[in-house]
Amino acid sequence: MNKAKRLAALALALTLAAGAFSGCWNKDDSSSSSGSGSASGGSGKVYFLNFKPEVDGVWQTIAKEYTQKTGVQVKVTTAASGTYEEQLKSEMAKKEAPTIFQVNGPVGYASWADWCADISGSELAGHLREGVGVLGDGEKIYGIPYTVEGYGIIVNTAIMDRYFALEGAKAKSLEEINGFEKLKEVVEDMQAKKAELGIDGVFASTSLLSGEDWRWQTHLANVALAPEFDELGADMTDAKTAPEISFKYSENFKNLFDLYLDNSTIDAKLSGSKTVNDSMAEFALGKCAMVQNGNWGYSQIAGVDGNVVKESDVTFLPLYMGLPGEEDQGLAIGTENFLCVNAQASAEDQKASLDFLNWLFTSDEGRAYVKGELGFIAPFDTFTAEDAPADPLGRAVVEWQNRDGVKNTPWDFTIFPSQTFKDNFGSALLRYAQGSLTWDDLIGSVVADWKTEKANIA
């Protein structure tokens, strides 16, 4: 009797333990089962750590289809928004580390250099368009961009047309707004007539909650800093370039930032609790006429419940801030997403990974996914002008890219020294918006932070 009891206890304990560990086992099961048919497809495996949560589902479909077609096992894991570096750090320490991952430019490369294989000899690298920036030293290529993105001021043309039709409007069409002065004139007049226009403010709220401030401390700052980098002769492939800045065009940054704060749907002091989602929702619901964001924001606008903005009513304006030569200024177009192949993975896995990427960006099936469902503006010669993405903002980016006589601003923020620099910048902007920090002090802290954080890069 006693023995039976003990046996029963043991059995129960084991069941419990099995239950506790079954989570881990299950995971292994699923990944090995999807590779069970791989006998025919060589020995390499692909593991991609995806950066963009909004397209996770598409990647899973692509992985499945590729496995069915070739028998090569493809695993795609997506990092939750804002946690890519964390995920990558822990995944890379594992035995089954990602074979394809991404770094966000030279600064990201500085910490992942040991893992980035030279892929200059690959077929895909040969398909890169002329003049596309890569991660590398001129000869070797360690990372290739997979999508080009653009940002500016997203405008609701339906509201603008309503304004242009008003008596005494400061402009009669969007084309007339080709510089900061005109933009300011129009915006301030619109703000004064917001009741007539049926909006709460011209600009969506300036989201300055920590973690939600990248539109200002990264994107807006980029436009103001890019000409300074040019003057400094900064090398955009080197993380340590531009060890010091003077924030020469800070006054221009302030021009536009003040315009956002003063002509917003909310009191500038309340910006500290607003998120990017809040801003995009205000735009989608027609409560404001403009919002600064990029082409990726379209899915967000379209996805808001009760969205009143028609697809044909959305377009871009450049971020005019009174910079010299702004009559030719275009959107900020570039990329911070560089795909790298893990140099520490086995040779078979590296080859399988390159084959997978090559299939995705050159084959007809792969390209259909890229332009249709991933919505990428891929910088490869296998994509023509007709392959532009379907959404209006993506199309606008391609259009600006090909417009004559326009100087689009490059994405130079890939050489910003660290996330800490950006976070500090963002919180300084918040304190400026709340009125507890003067603009001069803000410039001082940005310049000082840049120097210390740059010096920290190994």
Add this chain to the structure above:
Amino acid sequence: MQKTLKKARWFTIFVVPTLLAFLASFLAPFLMGIYLSFCKFTTVTNARWVGVDNYLRVFTDPGGDFVRALSFTALFTVVSVVTVNLFAFALALLLTRGLRGTNLFRTVFFMPNLIGGIVLGYIWQIIINGVLLGFGVDITFDAKYGFWGLVVLMNWQLIGYMMIIYVAGLQNVPPELIEAAEIDGASGWQTLIHVTLPNVMPSVTICTFLTLTNSFKLFDQNLALTGGAPGKQTAMLALDIYNTFYKRTGWEGVGQAKAVLFFLMVGAIAFIQLRLTRSKEVEN
């Protein structure tokens, strides 16, 4: 002999699995963490030995983040240990008086403890901002809003749990002692201080230990409620370690060094506190 064998068998069944799990998921990473604090690394597998460099950088960092986080954490810990224990003890006294609905109240007060820290953080952020917006500010305006916000949140979450411990302690105070005190003409206050309190000292020990370490180690609530805003002024130690490790290029080792220092501090404080309160406990 028979008995030791039997013991060995039960030991294998009940302790060994836990022991293995403890070794694998606690002790091994812990030792590795100490080793890594002397290294420069990106992932835990490519560490390169750099000696005490990381520890020096903790204190020479021009931002002074660690020291600021330490003083903020210390202040927060003192305030919340005092408030949590006072309120919890007062509630426990109230709910051991045989009032109507005692059980209902105990449950209600205990419930916030069942909600996760992140969720509580966001809920309180909405509540506090809702109030502050009435005055045209929000929680990111001033470090003092964040500080008191955290104190309120911590109280909300921990009072119920501590209250239950105090209730158990109070129920174990021998009624004859209280009766004797009453017969001797002691006032209610005198009874409380000289009879009840010495008898619940074991509960006080446990509760101060729990509030002290929990306040010192606070992370989720801090991350969700203020995220360190304004600037990094309300970032506590755990959040600062996290930010150092993940948000700066080349600072992983420094974050690790901060974590080791953090461990030493928590350990030392907890040890001293246990020593002090234990000495006040009475045998009955």
